[in-house]
Amino acid sequence: GAVVSQHPSRVICKSGTSVKIECRSLDFQATTMFWYRQFPKQSLMLMATSNEGSKATYEQGVEKDKFLINHASLTLSTLTVTSAHPEDSSFYICSAIRTGEKLFFGSGTQLSVL
């Protein structure tokens, strides 16, 4: 079956640094990938939709300069949390859609900003 790989699974960083999270579709081409954020015991919150070769579409309230998304190829999208602060600590999950079918998720990245 389709697999989406997300890396790293856990990252701890100091306040003010930037963190990059990678999301790869391993056995299919994903023209669209999604980035979500999840707070403890809450459902997923869509942050942005990433389309290969074009600018990401951000949800209302999500700072595009804070959360940089690059979908450079059909198998890779990256989310960079710039100048991270403690309030950015959260669980970030990516997903990719295979044309017309299921949504596949990465394993998530737990970001802790000290």
Add this chain to the structure above:
Amino acid sequence: KQEVTQIPAALSVPEGENLVLNCSFTDSAIYNLQWFRQDPGKGLTSLLLIQSSQREQTSGRLNASLDKSSGRSTLYIAASQPGDSATYLCAVRDYGQNFVFGPGTRLSVLP
């Protein structure tokens, strides 16, 4: 605007019981509905996908039904096991690529 709710928010059952999780959505114009499982601190695993034209899907001990007209889907888990303990989420997709997730049901299956 599509809204998805799930009942109950949490459920605790003894091992071996059959159980039903409920998902409701407000806009019946959906492309498909998907059920996911999430273990603590992990990503989501897809369980079942039901297209809008389908009424149900089955995989092993899991059966998901869809009634678009009433805006409901149920996930039936037969002969529950402790390993089934997780949070179960449903998500509806519209005819674009917009997904709306429910808040999830936290299931605990006690040995």
